[in-house]
Amino acid sequence: MGIKVVPLGAGQDVGRSCVIVSIGNKNIMFDCGMHMGYHDERRFPDFSFISKTKQFTKTLDCIIITHFHLDHCGALPYFTEMCGYDGPIYMTLPTKAIVPILLEDYRKISVDRKGETNFFTPQMIKDCMKKVIPIALHQTIKVDDELSIKAYYAGHVLGAAMFYAKVGEESVVYTGDYNMTPDRHLGSAWIDQVRPNLLITETTYATTIRDSKRGRERDFLKRVHECVEKGGKVLIPVFALGRVQELCILIDSYWEQMNLNVPIYFSEGLAEKANFYYKLFITWTNQKIKQTFVKRNMFDFKHIKPFDRHLADAPGPMVLFATPGMLHAGASLEVFKKWAPNELNMTIIPGYCVVGTVGNKLLSNAGGPQMVEIDKKTTLEVKCKIHNLSFSAHADAKGIMQLIKMSQPKNVLLVHGEKEKMRYLSDKISKDFGVPCYFPANGVTVNIESSKLIPIDISSKLLKRQILEYSQANSKQFEDQQQQQQTHQQQQKQDNSDENINNLDPDEQPFKKIRSPITQLPIQGILVAKDYQNLKLLDPSEASSELSINNINLNYILNYKIQTNNKSTTTSAMDGLEILQDRITELLPHDQINRINQSQLVIKNQVVIQFDKVQQQFTIRWSNHHEQLFSDIYKLLEKQFGEQL
Template sequence: MPEIKVTPLGAGQDVGRSCIIVSIGGKNIMLDCGMHMGYNDDRRFPDFSYIVQNGRLTDFLDCVIISHFHLDHCGALPYMSEMVGYDGPIYMTHPTKAICPILLEDFRKITVDKKGETNFFTSQMIKDCMKKVIPLNLHQTVQGDYNMTPDRHLGAAWIDKCRPDILISESTYATTIRDSKRCRERDFLKKVHESIERGGKVFLNTHVDLLERMNLKAPIYFSTGLTEKANHYYKLFITWTNQKIRKTFVQRNMFEFKHIKAFDRSYADNPGPMVVFATPGMLHAGQSLQIFKKWAGNEKNMVIMPGYCVQGTIGHKILNGQRKLEMEGRATLDVKLQVEYMSFSAHADAKGIMQLIRMAEPRNMLLVHGEAVKMEFLKGKIEQEFSIDCYMPANGETTTVTTNPKVPVDMSLNLLKREMALGPLPDPKKPRIMHGTLIMKDNSLKLVSSEQALKELGLNEHQLRFTCRVQLHDPHSDPDTLRRIYTHLKSVLKGYAIQHLPDGTVMVESIVIKVSSSPEEANTKVILLSWSYQDEDLGSFLSTLLKKGLPSGL
């Protein structure tokens, strides 16, 4: 039986560096090639030694598919293609291709230019890597992170009831059930307003569009650079957003903010309240980390963490209540500001994951991109509710699923009517052979009559006939032997059209039977049978019947 093999090189019982190898139909496909934000050494990259010990990945991989532009899904791409070695195709959507190199270059600057780290890709490597990218439309790619709840910019995730052999799902929030989006937005606005009222500064990286309509008594800023560039592409790819935004963007583009100003680093020291939108959200580097360092010592200030933070990052530490942080150069930072967690993450919660399974109805389930303990809990729930096997392989561990492929084939109505006219209705317990031509058109298979296939494909018809010779011991003349064959077949084959023609042949359906004497032996007759492919079964039956000889009473 055919098999599907799935091996995580990253994100196996872990969040970050998403990289999954799927082996199917003799092809090896890499789904995502991300980076782990909690490490500053080689552990931040997927472990490619699981698939190649020495050598280039081109010899092993057939293609790479990147689901979206978050660094934990695309951050190791230049390292993989330019440093490890991969020259094959890389597929991603048009927005991902546009934004991905901006994020990669921004992170490279922080890692190499500011921190001085080595064993990292260069700007040229990013450019060379992106030359290998083939952009695709939305429904031609896989989806990495997904959310079953629509937000202000995107619609809810949705999938056909396709019943796949295996469904691979991220499980970042495997044990979380979120409040309604409206409740979370209301709490978010309330907390920002309270902090501003007491003279504090608020730092966040989500829902800046909500704040613009709030009429705050404090300035709202967004950090220039990465945020500004990304926002430009959000405007450019407005057609990829939800229906409401597409309908109204001519009157009001949601990504054009009238009351939000560009942020300058010097503003961080200004007195009085303000709101600043900056990235990255995990506070592991960049503008967000610099602002956090300046504001962390004031209890009036607030930081809002909108999503999951990988272990090892500043965001993860403060969410877990750590109030003293060791920074670069062993300096200690006291955290006095208010830390709030409000989930506006792109990831589905436990309820959303279960909803996706109900939609797709997979035969097997595989969880990645989650914490082991939480994944174990969700695994049990899935197996209990859906009665299917659920896997959660660690990095380097291969899960093998045996498949029973069924290829759906449409059938033309004319062919079905013809087959039904030939005999009784088919019995479900007794398979019946259908004679037709299988054609593929628009990625679907269809069984049609040979006449329809020739017409649709624009081909000329050629007749193919099978011929068989049977030697028969018979002392009679050739015409008498042919007459005896005709009589014998009439008695054996009831319900078949059998004709004795004037040209000295017998016809059984499309089968032609001729008799001639053997030149070596006078009493030996050579019977020649010829038939078309439609009557192959009948032709084989007649040749076997005649080899047994003719009854003596004829």
């Protein structure tokens, strides 16, 4: 069948994540985000790639949202309520709870404050969320008879999940954003060794190996402390949930330890939201938070208070955590405009900022005073210090390689990153893991060839019987090999000194060899296809029952005449059966070979062998149910007596 992938967003880019994956005849949209750096039609993915006639519900089998960040879910109400998609949408319960709040916050900023048009309404957000079906961690949901999905813990933010999608024998893992390093409030990402046909992974930090986390935390606290000691104000742009909790836990503990009185503020409403959702979804946090939550809520901060906008003009030092994290709108941008012209102040950007945002412009020219374009009408002189201390909850290069090793994919496709960094990582993945790696641009289709293997269900009855027969036959051969090795070893000891034996190449010392594990097993049965889909390999008796046909017994007789070059030479009945019996015991245990009399053997109560001394011939009787056993016996006859022909 094959797998087809088309990024509509996040192809050689960060932001507007939206990837269409076709597995067999099923089409899945992974994420439906907006680009925070654009304010025109480029803000949303180009959905015309899905259907030129806008038959989105008919074309797509489902949408899967990995987490609540707007670059992964921001276009969802637009796609469902304005473009007309009416199919199922899957996300975790924390994501379902938080997404509408962030969507409404952003809508207010874009429409109510900026006056933008062609934007979704509050009612559209509500109607969109009615289509959402929550999925629990490690829960497998069958979207339909063929497509199933399963969620895995991704770290990153509260409720973030990676998704495993399977159709038939083909599967895809889509990571969304994830973090392989645990932090102060969330655990690290984890997935089974699912061996998907394709792993689609984010690559925000494709070429970065992060330094010590403790070192970054010390640097962060030192810079903040030094700035407020000199009377400056510190602005830390963050997103509503995620890094802000991490940094608040850190700075609140430091303020307590250092006995500092400088005020620290949350952006309006952040504290209440964080407390509510982390308490509601406590099972998604790390073990320490779970254990201490009853005694002490880690998010009840002693030194951090809600922020009122008039405080931005208050004199004296302070620290402010304000949303959003990329300085593209909202409280963080408003406060930045006021504080940026003062060289005593500082802005610390703890996360990634996409191209086009004010945050990205600041980081591109950090180091001294600069003129920054806020929008088409506004340019701002920036004199405050700008620092980027990465507390981003994305996997670095080491973490990405770790996830590939963990999941064991057959192919890898990179999204959510920058082109040149993707190119470097792609080469490294192909070299280290020996798998094809792709990094397509938006709108470019990648076709992944599927496995040529055909899955067959094997009857447990057939499998047990043939494993038993195979192991019994091979155990005898192994015993003989061991005996030969022991004999060879004794001979070597007689012919060589101990010193010479020790100097032999290990591969030349037969007594050093051990039995290799059985990795392949020949199995014979009847292949049955029902409903033109599932193939089954069955025992003959099971096949008869499965197909509702009577079991047919066919009895065969074969005369095998011995011809010798020397006409005076004959083989006695005793000799003929003795020779054949010795050969058969190499295949089967003694208790499965029954000697009836001097001229007759019965093998496994299934095959009867007689030898006629006068005619110098073997007569073999067997049925159609014992073809394999007869075949093995016939090969022994050919090997032993065929040389005399």
